[in-house]
Amino acid sequence: MPRMSEPAATSREADVLFELVRGRYGDRLTPEQLESVRRGVAAIVEQAAALRAVRLDNADEPVQRFVPFRADE
Amino acid sequence: MNPVFRSVRELSAAIRECHVSPVELTEAFLDRLDRLGPRYNAVVTVTRERALGQARRAEGEIAAGRWRGPLHGMPYGAKDLLAATGAPTTWGAAPLRGQTFDTDATVIRRLEAAGAVLVAKLAMVELAGGMGYRQPNASFTGPGISPWGDDAWSGGSSSGSGSAVAAGLVPFAIGSETWGSILSPAAYCGVSGLRPTYGRVSRHGAMALSWTLDKLGPLALTADDCGLVLDAIAGPDPHDPSAADRPFTYDARDPTDRRFRFGVVRGIADGAEPAVREAFAASLETLAKLGTVDEVTLADLPYDAITRTILSAEAASAFEDLIESGAIAGLTAPEDHHMPYARDAMLAKDYIKALRLRAHVMREADRVLSRLDALVAPGRPATAPPLAREFRDLHRPARDPMGAIGNAAGLPAIAVPNGFSESGLPTSLQFMGRAWEDNTVLAAARAWQAITDFHRRHPAID
Numbered sequence: 001m002p003r004m005s006e007p008a009a010t011s012r013e014a015d016v017l018f019e020l021v022r023g024r025y026g027d028r029l030t031p032e033q034l035e036s037v038r039r040g041v042a043a044i045v046e047q048a049a050a051l052r053a054v055r056l057d058n059a060d061e062p063v064q065r066f067v068p069f070r071a072d073e
Numbered sequence: 074m075n076p077v078f079r080s081v082r083e084l085s086a087a088i089r090e091c092h093v094s095p096v097e098l099t100e101a102f103l104d105r106l107d108r109l110g111p112r113y114n115a116v117v118t119v120t121r122e123r124a125l126g127q128a129r130r131a132e133g134e135i136a137a138g139r140w141r142g143p144l145h146g147m148p149y150g151a152k153d154l155l156a157a158t159g160a161p162t163t164w165g166a167a168p169l170r171g172q173t174f175d176t177d178a179t180v181i182r183r184l185e186a187a188g189a190v191l192v193a194k195l196a197m198v199e200l201a202g203g204m205g206y207r208q209p210n211a212s213f214t215g216p217g218i219s220p221w222g223d224d225a226w227s228g229g230s231s232s233g234s235g236s237a238v239a240a241g242l243v244p245f246a247i248g249s250e251t252w253g254s255i256l257s258p259a260a261y262c263g264v265s266g267l268r269p270t271y272g273r274v275s276r277h278g279a280m281a282l283s284w285t286l287d288k289l290g291p292l293a294l295t296a297d298d299c300g301l302v303l304d305a306i307a308g309p310d311p312h313d314p315s316a317a318d319r320p321f322t323y324d325a326r327d328p329t330d331r332r333f334r335f336g337v338v339r340g341i342a343d344g345a346e347p348a349v350r351e352a353f354a355a356s357l358e359t360l361a362k363l364g365t366v367d368e369v370t371l372a373d374l375p376y377d378a379i380t381r382t383i384l385s386a387e388a389a390s391a392f393e394d395l396i397e398s399g400a401i402a403g404l405t406a407p408e409d410h411h412m413p414y415a416r417d418a419m420l421a422k423d424y425i426k427a428l429r430l431r432a433h434v435m436r437e438a439d440r441v442l443s444r445l446d447a448l449v450a451p452g453r454p455a456t457a458p459p460l461a462r463e464f465r466d467l468h469r470p471a472r473d474p475m476g477a478i479g480n481a482a483g484l485p486a487i488a489v490p491n492g493f494s495e496s497g498l499p500t501s502l503q504f505m506g507r508a509w510e511d512n513t514v515l516a517a518a519r520a521w522q523a524i525t526d527f528h529r530r531h532p533a534i535d
Contacts, residue, residue, distance in 0.1 A: 002374070002430070002433055014418075017417075017418035018418065020417065020418065021414055021415060021417050021418055024414070024417060025411075025414045025417075028399055028402075029411055029414070033410065033411040034411075036408065036411060036412065037411055037412065037414050037415045040205070040412050040414075040415030040416075040418075041415045041418040043415075044385070044415060044416065044418050044419055045418065047375075047378040047381055047382055047423075048378075048382070048419075048420065048423040048426075050375035050378035051375060051378055051379065051382060051423055051426045051427055051430060052423070052426065053375070054374065054375065054426075054430060056426075056429055056430070060429045060432065060433075061429065061432065062425050062428030062429045062431070062432070063285075063428050063429075063431045063432050063435065064285075064428050
């Protein structure tokens with residue numbers, strides 16, 4: 001079973017990522033919408049922190065089966 | 074006979090014995106859809122012409138002795154994310170009101186092959202809720218309304234599929250679930266809703282929200298009806314690589330002699346609305362008549378974060394064009410106009426981490442469920458919320474471990490009614506089983522409905 005650790009501080013990461021989103025879409029959003037997006041980014045970063053707090057082994061593969069393709073099979 | 078609020082099984086017997094004709098039945102439900110559909114914001118398109126054509130064909134075949142099975146001549150509605158020729162397929166989204174497809178979704182084709190009659194494309198939360206809506210008014214057809222209360226949301230995103238069944242506008246409906254979109258409307262509308270195992274039903278021709286989470290399934294008055302419908306729509310499909318090559322035949326044998334092994338996750342009803350807690354506590358006592366009920370514990374994992382990350386990342390990609398183009402500004406829910414932009418902050422490594430953790434969720438769920446027939450829990454932690462209320466203001470727990478685990482692991486679950494609040498809104502009980510044990514959760518729910526009568530209570534409509 002994976003091991004849990006404490007989530008790291010994330011506010012700076014949220015600020016940096018929000019700037020990226022603002023740079024891409026800021027011109028189409030109102031200040032109120034941007035503030036809402038800021039909270040959304042903070043929630044995503046918090047969510048990511050919860051994932052990162054779980055320690056996995058190198059052999060823990062993602063659930064995403066890749067199958068090489070041949071049209072005649 | 075009055076066909077309203079009769080189960081698919083009852084109606085099927087009446088059709089086969091010629092007590093009612095498919096055309097009469099179809100006309101009766103078309104009339105109700107026209108007359109009552111707008112009251113619940115339940116319908117996008119009434120497919121009258123297609124329905125009457127299918128009904129006449131069914132009538133002729135049955136009269137000639139060619140009975141196709143229990144859905145032959147049976148009207149139904151489909152969530153408006155399933156492609157169907159001859160009608161728009163709007164995905165509940167105003168910018169896509171005129172969208173059409175020139176083929177039928179596999180589920181629509183399979184139901185046609187079973188002789189069922191498509192009478193309506195049913196309302197849904199825009200883009201199946203994939204933009205992050207935070208209140209019920211999130212569809213160009215208006216907020217879905219539960220037939221149990223004028224100010225009660227029908228749930229979502231399969232809003233019309235829940236309310237149309239509950240109001241007797243269709244005998245059964247098809248919905249979809251990525252996370253909660255079948256179980257929530259089933260709960261808020263007081264009907265039975267089955268989320269099949271991921272891969273049990275082809276999604277070809279269905280809107281994609283999250284490729285690794287999306288499932289299609291039936292909503293109906295009884296669990297038995299859900300089994301009859303699943304039997305018709307399940308199976309592999311060369312057009313959908315996720316559709317598993319596993320045969321499914323509905324096991325309709327009487328489950329009442331069976332002794333079930335039920336599990337309850339410790340504290341699963343904590344934080345739920347009092348009416349839900351009370352109904353669940355009473356349900357556990359009733360379930361003890363059907364077998365054993367034991368408390369179980371789950372490993373400490375960030376279940377909600379895992380499933381949320383997968384859903385959000387895949388939705389951001391599935392709707393990249395709508396988001397990047399700015400077309401989301403034409404959606405109904407104000408929050409859907411801008412919240413999707415935040416998902417540009419998701420990092421690839423976090424999505425991959427969620428997929429790696431998903432393997433642990435699957436193993437943990439299977440560890441617990443391998444000793445049980447089903448985990449039981451409230452279908453939803455609250456009764457239907459008011460139409461104008463934001464979800465975050467509601468009395469409900471912050472996390473949904475059953476939904477997060479069940480959907481991340483692709484497990485079958487069914488929600489069935491188990492009580493009512495003081496204000497007359499339905500509460501719900503869910504049974505969640507091991508992967509591919511769709512028949513087991515159906516059997517448990519049928520055993521429940523054999524000794525309770527909540528599924529036989531209907532809202533006052535006419």
